[in-house]
Amino acid sequence: MVAENALHSAQDAVIEAALAHVPFDGWSDATLKAALADSGVDAALAGALFPRGPLDLALAYHRRGDARMVAALAAMEMQGMRFRDRVAAAVMARLDLVEDKELVRRGTTFFALPQNAAEGAKAIWGTADAIWTALGDQSEDANWYSKRATLSAIYSATVLFWLGDDSEDHAETRAFLDRRIDNLMQVEKFKAAFRENPLGKVLLKGPLRVLDHIRAPRRPDDLPGSLKETA
Template sequence: MTDAADSSRLERRRAILAAMLPHVPFDGWSDRTLRRAAADADLDPAVARLAFPGGAAEVIAFWSDEVDRAAVAAYAARDGDGMKFRERIAYLVRARIEALAGDRESVRRALTHLAQPQHAGLGMQCLYRTVDELWHAAGDRSTDFNFYTKRLTLAGVYSSTLLFWLDDESDDSTETWRFLDRRIAGVMRIPARRQKLQQAGQLFPNSRRFARMVSERLREGRVG
C-alpha cells in the first residue's frame, strides 16, 4: 500500500470514528452503529467495512491507539525533560484520560464491549499497547525483566484510575487526579514487585502472557 493510500485510509478511519462516537452512548458499539457512522460521513457501508474489517471492535482498538497518540503528543508539547519519572507517568496517564473527557459514556460502553469473551483478548492488547506507549514516551528503555513489571504495574494504575474517573462527579475530575496520585505510589514499588514475581517465576516473554496476568489481577481485585 502506498503512502497516499495509507493516508487516505487513515483519514477515512478517523472520519468514521468521529461520526460514530456521538451514536455510541445511545446505540452502543455495534456494526449497525458503524453503518450509521459511515452514512453520516458520506461513505458507502462497503468502504466502512474495508476500513474496519473487524467491525465495531476494531473501531474501539483504533480509537484506543488514537488516544494513545494524543496523550504522547500532549506530553511532547509539555517537554517533560525536567520532570521526575513518576511525574512523567502521572502526566501521561492524566493526559490520556483527559483526551477521553468528551466521550465518557462511549468509554464505558467500550469497556463493556471489550469485556465480552470474544473481545477480551483485544481489550488486553489495547491495554498493553497503551501502557507500553506511555512508558516509552516517559523515557523507559528497559529490555530486561523490569520492562514487564513496569508495564504490569502501570496497567493496574491506569485501569483503576480510568474506572474511578468514569464515576467521578467532582469538578474538573479533581478526585480522579488525587486518586491517580495515590496510585502512582505503586509505580515506585516496582523493585519489590519485581522480586516477588521473580521468586514466583512469573516471566513475561510476550504480550499474551502479560495480558493473562493483567486479566487475573483484575478478576482478583488486585489492580493498582
C-alpha cells in the same frame, strides 16, 4: 502511500461520525452503519477499514487516543518533574483527551464481553506501552514487561474510578492515581532492596537467573518499507 493515507483519512472520518452514536448504540453494528452513512465513506470500504466490524472501530478509536496522548506529551515541559509525576501526567493526559465519558463507559462494557476481553487487554497494554515509550523507557529485559503490566493495572483501575468521578477537574481521580503510583514506587523500592539483600543476590544468581534471558520484543528491521543502514 497515497492509498494508505486515503484509508487513514476515511477511517478517521468514520470514527468522528461514530462518536455521536456510541452513547446511544454503543460500539455496535448500528453505530458503524450510521457512522459510515454520516461520514459519507463508501460502505464497501467498511471491510477494509474495520474487518471485524465494531470491534475494530472501537480499537481504532482507542489507538487514536493513544496517538493524541503521545503528541500531547511531546508538547509538555516535563524536565523539572519527578518521574512518578510524569507517569501521572501521562495517564491524566490520556483521560483528558476523551471527548465524552460515555464513549469509554460503553467501551468498558464492550470489552468486558468474553469475545472481546483479549483485545481490550491488548489495548490497555498498548496504552501503557505508549506511555512508557513516550517517557523514554529504554529497558530491554524483564523490566520492559513488568513496567507495562503494572502500569496497565494502574491505568485500568484509574479509568474505572474516573468514570464515576464528578469532582472538579477530576481532583479525586488525580488523588486516586497518586495513591496507586505510590504503591508502585513502594514495589520498586522493595525490588531495589531485594537486589542488594544477600538472599536476593543468591536467588538472582540462581533460580531467578532465568529473568536474565527475558528480552523486550524488537521490531524486525527487514520488513517491506523499512529503512536499513547500508555500508
